[in-house]
Amino acid sequence: MERLQKIIAQAGIASRRKAEQLIMEGKVKVNGEVVRELGVKASANKDQIEVEGIPIDREEPVYFLLYKPSGVISSVKDEKGRKVVTDFLEVEQRVFPVGRLDYDTSGLLLLTNDGEFANYLMHPKFKIDKVYVAKVKGIPSREALKRLQQGIRLDDGKTAPAKVKMMSIDKKKQTAIVRITIHEGRNRLVRRMFEAIGHPVMKLKREEYGFLNLRGMNPGDVRPLKPIEVKHLRELAVTKPS
Template identity: 60%
Template sequence: MHKKERLQKVIAHSGYTSRRKAEQMITEGRVKVNQKVVAELGTKVGPNDQVEVDDIPIEKEEPVYLLLYKPRGIISSVKDDKGRKVVTDLISEEIEERLFPVGRLDYDTSGLILLTNDGEFSQKLIHPKFKINKVYVAKVNGIPSKQEIYELQKGVHQDGEYLRCVNSRMLKIDKKKGKSIIELTLREGKNRQVRRMFDSLGYRVEKLKRERFGSLTLGNLNPGEYRELTPHEVKQLLDIAEKNVK
């Protein structure tokens, strides 16, 4: 027997939008259940109920959660106006659900990115208030001092924005080549944030890779490869988010 679920949760799980936006659509009278407008947020629906948003039926897909090792030169989107390759192009056609990336990685940044069709899951992982740690490793042209690395935690100003990380540490120094490997932990994801932070100190990032997202790592994946998250991993991420809000 399939249990009934809140209407906004069903809409979010379909990949249509986040739960918060689904709630707004319901209160605006844009959602129908079995061809009748429903404006009550407490409404629950079952598997046999027909749900429409703006008169378009939503597909009640089973939630899918993938961990992808994004290579450099791939767009973190479901489509690109310039015809460049996007992350969903790397996913097998056997997965029929409409997936989208959780947050984004820049075009020239590689590493761990999640894909899902669960809007509520995505919202909890990318909103800064849930404080999910993302760990990046940067190859930098130059060797910042200890004080400069600490400055990244205190925060820097770049292009009118205040940018900071929650942790930063030197991993490796190559004095002959004048390069260094530095690890940064972020809880937000502003556009090109890591590169801009180093730019503010006068250093250029040559390579950037996200190695950890919450409790997840790339493991043995190669660039372009992906795997499904286990139910335990999904629960672990959501537990971290919920714990951080309290």
């Protein structure tokens, strides 16, 4: 038996806080009876749970790591018929990406059907490091990279301090490879950060997510997360300072 809001969150219907709101608004039923109290417990497998008239079909939680290729949409479907990340998985469960990588960005992406797990990882207060490698136009100066390290002001606010390391430069082609570590999840953030210092990104790849990496994988490869990895991700999220 689990609290009703937890079951709803794990089913990917809403965050736990939103689920609590739905319960208090009388939009959740258990075995045909409206529930308005947050302390109610139920069985996801034995009880009939409905949210706004739609039954919850509780699936066994699954967790995957995908090496997303460039030119793929971080979604479960695309109106234009373009390839999406779920095309790389042949599973019965209705999985979805945890966060997103831009269409033209490659790298490590997690997919799951566990809504509560996804909400933990994506919540702004849980500061999980994400490591990107960017090929940029021009060769950034030390002063430019220092601006990224200290945090740079964008249209939607100042970025958190980042870890930045110059990996290599090509003086002939006037390009550079830069490794940057951030923990924020704002839209196209890495690209906007480099644009702000005058060095647009030409190619971008996310190589690490927390302790996870892409070693031994090629674009398009997918593997299930090990139970110990799922456990560590949960611990990493909930123990990080807000």
